[in-house]
Amino acid sequence: MSDDAVSRYRQVYRRSLDEPESFWLEAADGIDWVSRPTRALDDSNPPFYRWYPDGELNVCFNALDRHVAAGRGGQPALHYDSPVTGIRRTYSYDELLARVARFAGALSSLGVEKGDTVVVYLPMVPEAVITMLACARLGAVHSVVFGGFAPAELAARIDDAKPKVVVSASCGVEPTRVVEYKPMLDAALGRSAHKPESVIVLQREQCPAAVGERDTDWEEMTWDEVDADAEPADCVTVAATDPLYVLYTSGTTGRPKGVVRDSGGYAVALAWSMGNLYDVHPGETMFTASDVGWVVGHSYIVYGPLLAGAATVLYEGKPVGTPDAGAYWRVVDDYGVVALFTAPTAFRAIKKEDSAAELVGRYDLSSLRALFLAGERLDPDTYQWATDALGVPVIDHWWQTETGWPIAINPKGIGLMPLKPGSPTVAAPGFDVRVLDDRGDELQAGQEGAICVRLPLPPGTLPTLWNDDERYVSGYLSTYPGHYLTGDGGHVDDDGYLFVMGRTDDVLNVAGHRLSTGSLEAALAGHPAVAECAVIGVADDLKGQVPRALVVLKAGVDAATDGELIRAELVARVREEVGPVAALRRVDVVSALPKTRSGKILRRTMRELADGGSPTVPATIEDAGVLDALAPVLRDGGGAVSPG
Structure with missing residues (x-):
């Protein structure tokens, strides 16, 4: 932590705002393109900004194929760790690419093409990652619905996404119970107006499901049936502005609100963030203790680490109870994790069960360089407990489903700045964060107001909502013209540190x-x-x-x-x-x-x-x-x- 880090951050940040065209074109060198973009930003139709309008690529190629082509196919790509089932399996880049290409071929055999949608209703198993990447390989749009969602909510998302195929599992496994997915999926399909052409069910031994035994409007088959004889599929080229996925925001009631993520901007932003914000590099291991049903799982379990050529941990368990409050430390020790990312609530659960942090001493955490926390406000007491227990920087950061990557963070890869408990530090490069009063005027340091981001938002953020431009504008952009409304309130101090104090309706x-x-x-x-x-x-x-x-x-x-x-x-x-x-x-x-x-x-x-x-x-x-x-x-x- 030094004045040099602060100076480096300010230089990078100012350039990202003052020279966005050259800044983000330079960042685009971090991925491989079929047609390299000559322009970064298309601002011809505000507020609908588009990044890399003339670029073409494939995101799956960038996450897998290019690393294999570079001779790194034998390195670990995915560590599947499931304390609830007792299964552990590591997939190399070679192995994961083979599995993804084959399942992409299976989806293709069912008619999935570029631009089609696939709903993914899976637990934390490797097949969830494989399905997401297989969709990206074909240029299809995946929409992951958190495994175990109730039939009514799942049906609403199926009706909105209109998938050609639904990929699910017979069940999910919790520490104390098995959750049957297939009956909930059947109920959802029974009440949804849209019917997929095919349903693929991953059979799990904890609770196999009846598949293909009923007369339905869709064809049902097991994962093994469709995957076994599939021919591997090649990557399909898509425009940078084509959608990669749709993710429905948590807590949505009534008509679902689908956040759209584009392909090129997202790939560039995540690849850039891995080194510059999280300080995670090729060959290293990141453990993001979240779920693929959430944006954190999309960005930093699946796409971010793999785009960077790192290894990622897919953890099917809990912070406590699988088997105890030392579960995360065991994972760090087993896989040589350099960056752990989870929610403050997980650390509060660990602190509640092991307030003296006695379990930390049972494991070798020497590989761990930083703990990243996001998802809920990090209270200073939990920050201090984690700092004392782990002896590494505890980095609070703040972002949303809509943004896809951090709005504010202590940018460890650029340089670790002085830490302030209660603050996610400073705005990430590309995010022009402002605190506004009710009239839209910018407030002075220390004054609390609505946290907004001046348009255009940087690459990787939502360009709109799924099939609903009007709702995108009315919900995010109309309150303060020229700004994205985050819905959170807070203030900026004299050093430029942001303090997020909660939702404005709280x-x-x-x-x-x-x-x-x-x-x-x-x-x-x-x-x-x-x-x-x-x-x-x-x-x-x-x-x-x-x-x-x-x-x-x-x-x-x-x-x-x-x-x-x-x-x-x-x-x-x-x-x-x-x-x-x-x-x-x-x-x-x-x-x-x-x-x-x-x-x-x-x-x-x-x-x-x-x-x-x-x-x-x-x-x-x-x-x-x-x-x-x-x-x-x-x-x-x-x-x-x-x-x-």
């Missing part, structure tokens, strides 16, 4: 004072007994809103004996660190917080329950039982202020 208005949930949660999380927490604003007749806190205590803390004392201490902490205007009086100790499968806490849903409403529960909820158990607590007293 800002509390207490007696005319605007308070972010992030500032209150940071105060609560600093208490030594708190594993994780959430603050919601509930309606109050006098003050408009008052904050209400829900906290989960660390393992070993006796809530029955010490709960009252802890609650009083938490109220005092908020009063001391945020101020009496916060008016926090009610703190509920709970066993767990409701979250999406990607780790986001369902604050809005809890707020609606506390206000007496009947919210629609997001399809992405991890465990509906947690919310059911919490509902009586949230409804108890509504927005009333209990004695402090």
